[in-house]
Structures are given as C-alpha cells and as structure tokens.
Amino acid sequence: MNALRQSSPLAVTGKYLALAFYVAFALFPLYWLAKIAVTPDKLIFSEGTALIPSKFTFENFQTVLLQTDFVAYFRNSLIVSIGTAAITTVIAAAAGYAFSRFDFRGKRLIIALMLITQMFPLLMIIAPIYKIVAALGLLNSLTSLIIVYTAFNIPFATFLMQSFFDGIPKDLEDAGMIDGCTRFEALRKIVLPLTLPGLGATLGFIFTAAWSELLFALMLINSNDAMTFPVGLLTFVSKFSVDWGQMMAAGVLALVPSCLFFIFIQRYLVQGLTTGAVKG
Amino acid sequence: MTARADNAPGETRARGSFYIRYMVEPYLYLSPAVIVIALVMLVPLVIGISYAFQAVNLLRPFDTGWVGFENFQALWSDRKFWLALKNTFWWTVGSITFQFFLGLGLALLLNTRFYGKRLVQALVFLPWAVPTFLSALTWAWLFNPTIGPLPHWxxxxxxxxxxxNILGxxxxxxxxxxxxxxxxxxxFFAITLLAALQSIPGELYEAAEIDGASAWQTFTKITLPFLAPMIAITVMLRTIWIANFADLIFVMTGGGPANSTQILSTYIFTTAFRKLDFGYASAIAVALLGLLLIYAVVLLVLRRKLVKI
Incomplete structure (x- = not known):
C-alpha cells in the first residue's frame, strides 16, 4: 500500500539497504556457527576470524555423531518435544474450541487463571516442581519433562487455537448439527479439517518451545542417559570447551529440527495472528 | 398458542440437554487443560510462595521449618539482590527498547512491496526459531576473540x-x-506488529493519499493510532517476559563477572540450582513477582487515565 507512493530512487535504495541490514543481522550468527563447524581444527586458530575458511571438512560432524552422546541427546529431545507438542496440541485444541464456541459460567475465571500462568516468573515453581518430581521418583525421566512442558505450553496454545477456531464460521457446524451430526461429529468432520493449518502451527510452536527449554531440564535431569540436547550441549561445552569445531557442529545439528518446523509454519504465522488480531 | 406448545417436539429433551450443553459440555473440552495447569503450575505456585517463608535447603535437610520473614530480611540486606535488581532494570529496558524499535522498523518494511518478500520474511524471522540456549552459545562464541569476529571488529x-572478550x-x-x-x-515484535499493520483497512491509506497526506502524516495519523493498542499490550507482556528471561544470561555469563550481569531471575535459578537453597530462591522469586505486579498495575492505571475514549 505504502509502496505505491515510495517511488523516489533514494527511498527505494534506502529500503533495500535496510532490508539487507536486517537479513545480514539475522543470518550472520548462524552463518558463523556453520562456518566454524566446517573449518578444519588446525585452521581454527589461524583463520578463526576469517569470513570464509580456506578448507572445508565434515570431520566435526562425523566426530559428534559417532564418538559422542549427541545422538542420544538428540533422540531424548525428539521424544520430549514430539510428546509435548502432540499432547499439548490435543488438550489445547479442545480447550480453545470450548473458549471459541461456548459461553459458560466460569469462562472468565479460567481465562484469568490461564493468563496468570503467563505472567508469573516460571522460575518460581522450579523448586516445588523439583521436590514434587523427586518425591514421585521421576527425576531423570523424560516423562516428567513432557508433563511439565505440556503444562507450560497449554495456555498459549489454547489462545492460539481459539483464534484459529474463531476464524471458522460457526454456521458451518450449525448446518452440520441441523443435518443430524452431534457436536463432536461436527467438530471432527467439519471444523478440524479446516483448522489443520492452525493445528500445524500450534504443533510447531510447542515443538520449538520444548526443544529449546533449558533451565527445568537442567534441574530435573542430571544423568547422561536422559539429557536433552540443551543440557547435553551445555555439559559438553563446560567439559570440553576447546573443541570449538565439535561444539559448533553439535549446535548446527540442534538447529535442524527447529528450522524445519519453522520453515513449515512461518507462512501461517502472520496469517494466524492476523485473524486473531481482527477478532480480538 | 397451546397447540404450538404441545407440538414442540423435543422441548423437554432440549430443556434437559440445555443444562448439559451450556454447563457441562464446555468443561468436557476444558477439563484436561484445567487439570494439568492446576496440578503442574498453580499448586506448585502456591507451594513456591510458601517456601519463601520456610527454610528449605536440600544441603541442610534437617534444618527446615517455618521462619516467617527471615528470608526477606536476609534479602533486604543482601547486596547481591540490590545489584541484581538494578541489572534487571537495565537488562529489560535495554533489550525492549532495541527489540521494539528494530522490530517496528522491520514490520513497516515487510508491510511494503518488494522483490523476494517471502524469502526475506522467512530469513529475518529465523532467529526466533533458534533455540535460546543455542542463540546464547552462538553469541558467546561470536564475542570470543579466539574464534569470533566481533572483538576484532x-x-x-x-x-x-x-x-x-567483553563478556569478561x-x-x-x-x-x-x-x-x-x-x-x-x-x-517477535515484527511478527505481532506486522499482523496488526495488515489489519489496518487499506481504504484509509487510499483516502489519505487522495487528500495529499505526506508519508509522515499517514504514519502518525493512521498507522500509529491503529498500532497503539497492540504496541501497549506487546510491550507490557514482553517487558515482564524479558525480566523473567534467565536462559541467555545464564548460558552466556552465568551472572558474572563479579555479578555484573546477575539479574533477579538468574539469581533465583543459581540459588536453587547450585546452592539448592529453595527457601531463599523462592523469597527472591516472590520479590520479583511483587515488582512485576506493581509494574503491571501502574501500567494499567496509566492506560486508563490516558485512554479516555
């Protein structure tokens, strides 16, 4: 819209320069991570700060995959993130549907409770959670992480799903229900297929959040077998802090799943929030 | 009239199911969410607040019990706490200012037309998908003079x-x-502000253009007023979120050197994680919660006073 008027060459150049700055700022740290990861160990100190290394190697990736525990950390993180994303999305879709389609007593109270969980410092409950999980004998288990992460992510996922449901006309299900469907059938056959992009986006959000969580995982996991990727990487860094190439190769690997999900969801991101913004 | 009442089939059924439909059915959908949140977040929250008034230190398991305000008295005379409070302020203000203005700039740019927009949008949003621990490590490495370019630049x-290394x-x-x-x-700011920008009706800009408004006038008279509610709510939520955000600092500096980057949330975490002093950690957390509540209330009152419409 604004673009129509900005036809002066100076303004256009300025705009592209600004965009280039943003892209460079966003990508540079990631480029650097990948660059050190493919630089041969011998060259790191002599060419550590050169923009492009003179030789490339995939040795660091090989070492990380074959000689360290990162494959196990990766698997643990995948289990936790996929488990959390799947459970949270199902629970949040149900709750978001209730918020979107029903007016009922206690609705405002429950919304308020969910908002409160987004406001207080999560670290406040790190000590009680640790004691409860320890008392249940669930320290060092991935299950405890999945349960904790699920709870953390439900409120946001619920509001997100609600905005997606709000974007679907109520008439569609009403028509289905007049034709003899029960509400649940109408939800399953008519509404859910239309919210698939929303479900995908929510899955992606939660997956990324669970994949990145560090502090609760540090607190609840200390055995090497159950470490998630963040905990494993941090332990690795504090133990072998000179293996630059290997650390960065591990970092690049940690980046892969969240980037895949991100590429998948980023199209829906602004779109989903727009429908929410228009409604709200 | 009577005939119609008699004829209404399923009216009693409707009466009976009215209760189910409007009182019970929503809770069938909601109960899993409510139960999980209550058990995993709200109950521990109450326990956490109660810890602030107890001595709970896993390293001294026999020295426990209610201590009243002892933890808070210790907090009051703890120089590290006041330093962390000051650092929290600068950390939050510094972060939010740059995030907001750069995010707004990016949103305005992305709301115009240009070549390769979809690719650019995907690329500039990418940092948001990078796991925080990895962002922290990457930036810590960039600031390291051995392998990072930043000190040399x-x-x-x-x-x-x-x-x-400035981190030292x-x-x-x-x-x-x-x-x-x-x-x-x-x-984050770019995404939310872009969503808000896209919901501004295009006709307003067309009308402004017909009336010969300058770009600056359009921005201050149309764009900003439309964005203002979104800006207010995102800045407020983000401020609270950043004040609580410990991961980056914990990974990059661990609060050091000499506590110069220790903020309240990292202080809570290190007290709980390294010293296993849950009572004191909870007291800091309660203090932080109190401060954030005051901040939120002040903002809401200000908003009420300022926005009369």
Whole structure:
C-alpha cells in the first residue's frame, strides 16, 4: 500500500539497504556457527576470524555423531518435544474450541487463571516442581519433562487455537448439527479439517518451545542417559570447551529440527495472528 | 398458542440437554487443560510462595521449618539482590527498547512491496526459531576473540582498545546478553506488529493519499493510532517476559563477572540450582513477582487515565 507512493530512487535504495541490514543481522550468527563447524581444527586458530575458511571438512560432524552422546541427546529431545507438542496440541485444541464456541459460567475465571500462568516468573515453581518430581521418583525421566512442558505450553496454545477456531464460521457446524451430526461429529468432520493449518502451527510452536527449554531440564535431569540436547550441549561445552569445531557442529545439528518446523509454519504465522488480531 | 406448545417436539429433551450443553459440555473440552495447569503450575505456585517463608535447603535437610520473614530480611540486606535488581532494570529496558524499535522498523518494511518478500520474511524471522540456549552459545562464541569476529571488529572501529572478550569485562558484559536478546527478539515484535499493520483497512491509506497526506502524516495519523493498542499490550507482556528471561544470561555469563550481569531471575535459578537453597530462591522469586505486579498495575492505571475514549 505504502509502496505505491515510495517511488523516489533514494527511498527505494534506502529500503533495500535496510532490508539487507536486517537479513545480514539475522543470518550472520548462524552463518558463523556453520562456518566454524566446517573449518578444519588446525585452521581454527589461524583463520578463526576469517569470513570464509580456506578448507572445508565434515570431520566435526562425523566426530559428534559417532564418538559422542549427541545422538542420544538428540533422540531424548525428539521424544520430549514430539510428546509435548502432540499432547499439548490435543488438550489445547479442545480447550480453545470450548473458549471459541461456548459461553459458560466460569469462562472468565479460567481465562484469568490461564493468563496468570503467563505472567508469573516460571522460575518460581522450579523448586516445588523439583521436590514434587523427586518425591514421585521421576527425576531423570523424560516423562516428567513432557508433563511439565505440556503444562507450560497449554495456555498459549489454547489462545492460539481459539483464534484459529474463531476464524471458522460457526454456521458451518450449525448446518452440520441441523443435518443430524452431534457436536463432536461436527467438530471432527467439519471444523478440524479446516483448522489443520492452525493445528500445524500450534504443533510447531510447542515443538520449538520444548526443544529449546533449558533451565527445568537442567534441574530435573542430571544423568547422561536422559539429557536433552540443551543440557547435553551445555555439559559438553563446560567439559570440553576447546573443541570449538565439535561444539559448533553439535549446535548446527540442534538447529535442524527447529528450522524445519519453522520453515513449515512461518507462512501461517502472520496469517494466524492476523485473524486473531481482527477478532480480538 | 397451546397447540404450538404441545407440538414442540423435543422441548423437554432440549430443556434437559440445555443444562448439559451450556454447563457441562464446555468443561468436557476444558477439563484436561484445567487439570494439568492446576496440578503442574498453580499448586506448585502456591507451594513456591510458601517456601519463601520456610527454610528449605536440600544441603541442610534437617534444618527446615517455618521462619516467617527471615528470608526477606536476609534479602533486604543482601547486596547481591540490590545489584541484581538494578541489572534487571537495565537488562529489560535495554533489550525492549532495541527489540521494539528494530522490530517496528522491520514490520513497516515487510508491510511494503518488494522483490523476494517471502524469502526475506522467512530469513529475518529465523532467529526466533533458534533455540535460546543455542542463540546464547552462538553469541558467546561470536564475542570470543579466539574464534569470533566481533572483538576484532569492535577494536577496528575503535570501540575497544584491543580485541578482548567483553563478556569478561564487568563494565561491558551486559551488552553481550542484550545483543543476543535483541537478535532473538526482533522477529517477535515484527511478527505481532506486522499482523496488526495488515489489519489496518487499506481504504484509509487510499483516502489519505487522495487528500495529499505526506508519508509522515499517514504514519502518525493512521498507522500509529491503529498500532497503539497492540504496541501497549506487546510491550507490557514482553517487558515482564524479558525480566523473567534467565536462559541467555545464564548460558552466556552465568551472572558474572563479579555479578555484573546477575539479574533477579538468574539469581533465583543459581540459588536453587547450585546452592539448592529453595527457601531463599523462592523469597527472591516472590520479590520479583511483587515488582512485576506493581509494574503491571501502574501500567494499567496509566492506560486508563490516558485512554479516555
């Protein structure tokens, strides 16, 4: 819209320069991570700060995959993130549907409770959670992480799903229900297929959040077998802090799943929030 | 009339199911969410607040019990706490200012037309998808003079006298995590503000153009007023979120050197995680919660006073 008027060459150049700055700022740290990861160990100190290394190697990736525990950390993180994303999305879709389609007593109270969980410092409950999980004998288990992460992510996922449901006309299900469907059938056959992009986006959000969580995982996991990727990487860094190439190769690997999900969801991101913004 | 009442089939059924439909059915959908949140977040929250008034230290398991306000008295005379409070303020203000203005700029740019827009949008939003621990490590490495370029660039620009690691310098260390946080947080502001920008009706801009408004006038008279509610709510929520955000600092500096980057949330975490002193950690957390509540209330009152319409 604004673009129509900005036809002066100076303004256009300025705009592209600004965009280039943003892209460079966003990508540079990631480029650097990948660059050190493919630089041969011998060259790191002599060419550590050169923009492009003179030789490339995939040795660091090989070492990380074959000689360290990162494959196990990766698997643990995948289990936790996929488990959390799947459970949270199902629970949040149900709750978001209730918020979107029903007016009922206690609705405002429950919304308020969910908002409160987004406001207080999560670290406040790190000590009680640790004691409860320890008392249940669930320290060092991935299950405890999945349960904790699920709870953390439900409120946001619920509001997100609600905005997606709000974007679907109520008439569609009403028509289905007049034709003899029960509400649940109408939800399953008519509404859910239309919210698939929303479900995908929510899955992606939660997956990324669970994949990145560090502090609760540090607190609840200390055995090497159950470490998630963040905990494993941090332990690795504090133990072998000179293996630059290997650390960065591990970092690049940690980046892969969240980037895949991100590429998948980023199209829906602004779109989903727009429908929410228009409604709200 | 009577005939119609008699004829209404299923009216009793409707009466009976009215209760189910409007009182019970929503809760069938909601109960899993409510139960999980209550058990995993609200109950521990209450327990956590109660810890603030107890001695709970896993390293001294026999020395437990209610201590009243002892933890808070210790907090009051704890110099580290006041330092962390000051650092929290600068960390939050520094991060949010840069995140907001750079995010707004990016949103305005993305709301125009240009070549390769979809690709550019995907690329600039990417940092948001990078796991926080990895952002922290990456930026810590960028600031490391052995393998990172930043110290050398800063030295070449004359900002640093020689290429050294600013994360080890008490005067400059806070800029490290702030930079990482700005990098990580720009996409959030850009995404939410872009969504708000796209919901501004296009006709308004057309009308403004017909009336011969300048670009600056359009921005201040149409764009900003439309964005204002979104800006207010995102800045408020983000401020609280950043004040609570410990990951970046914990990974990059661990609160050091000499506590120069210790903020309240990292202080809570290190007290709980390293010292296993849950009582004291909870007291700091309660203090932080109180401060955030005051902040939120002040903002809401201000908003009521300022926005009369």
């Amino acid at each position: 800063l030295a070449a620009l004359g900002i640093l006298s020689e290429p050294y 310098d008490p005067d400059l260390a806070m800029w490290g995590p702030i930079t990482a946080n700005v990098w990580f947080g720009i996409p």
